[in-house]
Amino acid sequence: MLSAKSAEVVEATLPVVGGAIGDITPRFYDRLFAAHPELLRDLFNRGNQANGTQREALAGSIAAFAAALIANPDQRPDAMLARIAHKHVSVGIDNEQYKVVHEHLFAAIVDILGEAVTPEVAAAWDEVYWLMANALMAIEERLRAEVAAGTDQTDLWRPYTVVARHQETDTVTTYLVRPADDGSLPASRPGQYVSVRTELADGAHQIRQYSLSGGADNALRFSVKRDGEVSGHLHDNLHAGDTVELAPPLGDIFLAEGDGPVLLASAGIGNTPMTAMLDHLAATGSARQVISVHGDRDQLSHAFRADLEQLTAKLANATAHVFYEQPLGEWPAERTGLVNLSTVEVPVGTTAYLCGPLPFLRAVRGQLIEAGVPAADIHYEVFGPDLWLGAGA
Structure with missing residues (x-):
């Protein structure tokens, strides 16, 4: 996993980098979106960016991955990586975007830590980043292959027709959707989610995940609670007969077969x-x-x-x-x-x-x-x- 030399440097600098990660991630996202505004418009959750939760999640995952490498150098934290990989595949993250993230993340680290980022420190944390990125890319490639094997669609996004909508409560709506091309439904496991991509009034294409909420005859069933701009848009504008874009079901938490309680x-x-x-x-x-x-x-x-x-x-x-x-x-x-x-x-x-x-x-x-x-x-x-x-x- 992590080389002995880099492990020593990362262990020594983890308190400094970890302590500053809350400052590094906002700088990273500011740089990223300044260079690539389309990512905020059409990929990242604008609500989570505004309230800071996405930034906290990135900071936590990087620090946790580095700490795991130090604590257990011969064991990869696959549970954490699988969670991230499923999310990445569900929204269409590709390998090229890891290079973009690397560029702006390391520039942000230098911005915040300045002269503390010596060539040795930069090389060690570069190794951490690419260990994590390469592991994620490999997992994501396998996931994409599994998804492709379970459906007849060739693109991530596929149009579905809303065949019914049901109001569960004042704030929760359930949708039943079928492929608009009359093709077969993708495979799914109980507990997984679908990503929904919708165009908002300002032209942005925002993506959100919604859990599948049960079986339905030749249809996918997912439920949406009104609690943000996308969910509100769906509640107000998505009705029976309308078309919506979905990615295949994904998610690493699903009911495992067995006979125990x-x-x-x-x-x-x-x-x-x-x-x-x-x-x-x-x-x-x-x-x-x-x-x-x-x-x-x-x-x-x-x-x-x-x-x-x-x-x-x-x-x-x-x-x-x-x-x-x-x-x-x-x-x-x-x-x-x-x-x-x-x-x-x-x-x-x-x-x-x-x-x-x-x-x-x-x-x-x-x-x-x-x-x-x-x-x-x-x-x-x-x-x-x-x-x-x-x-x-």
């Missing part, structure tokens, strides 16, 4: 991929013990509430535990407030899947570990930039 824990719109997993289990007549846990504000904000009840009833060995912070009407006291797994029996051998905001993920993951679930058996998905990369999650 499975726990699906979510908060808010995080139950979208969990609904897809539960739907798959019900459709296949699974005999697995299934424990669904969901937290929401109240009954009216709880999307897929009927789906949870119906799918749980279809399974032979399934239970559902719903927590409301502000329940409407009578609701059990032990299910009022935030999700608390101390009131839920978690059997030995459980594989857990989590989706929701970071505070929820941290809390529930801690509760599962306390209940004896190994960290390796706890899988999580977070909507938006993953600020938890490399944090031991």
Whole structure:
């Protein structure tokens, strides 16, 4: 992996570079978008750039990769790389863009750290960058081949026709779409997402990922919560009969086959991929013990509430535990407030899947570990930039 000489330099300078990464990444993005404004317009999430979460995610991933190389020089952090690679393929990142990122990232490092970036330091961190970039490019190439093998489409983006739209709650809409060319649907796994590319009023082509929310006859089903410019645009403008561009389903967190107990824990719109997993289990007549846990504000904000009840009833060995912070009407006291797994029996051998905001993920993951679930058996998905990369999650 990392050469011995570079490992020494990186280990010595990691506190300095890591401490400055919060300043380096804004400078990097400013330089990148000044040179390539089309990337902000048509590739990067403008909302996440504006609120800084994308910048935090990049900083976290680079620092975490370097730290992993130092801590475990013979082991590549593939879980972290896989998460990034799936996102990259889903939006159309190509190998040439790694050269562009390298140019502006290292210029930003020099801008911020100045004379501290000696030729030796620059060479060591250059090695870190290309180890990470080359590993990602290799994973992404394999992913693209897998996607191509599972569909008859040749381009990443494919037009789909909206065949139905359903209002789950005041803020959540589900879309059923079919290929506009009447071709076959791409393969997907329960828990994965699709990327949606749409043209906004200012002509920008913005991309967002939305989880598939269950099976449908000869159609893809995905759900959108109104919480930004793209989701709002879709809610207001995408109706039955309209056309929308989608990339094939991707995502490294999906329901694995097996016969052991499975726990699906979510908060808010995080139950979208969990609904897809539960739907798959019900459709296949699974005999697995299934424990669904969901937290929401109240009954009216709880999307897929009927789906949870119906799918749980279809399974032979399934239970559902719903927590409301502000329940409407009578609701059990032990299910009022935030999700608390101390009131839920978690059997030995459980594989857990989590989706929701970071505070929820941290809390529930801690509760599962306390209940004896190994960290390796706890899988999580977070909507938006993953600020938890490399944090031991």
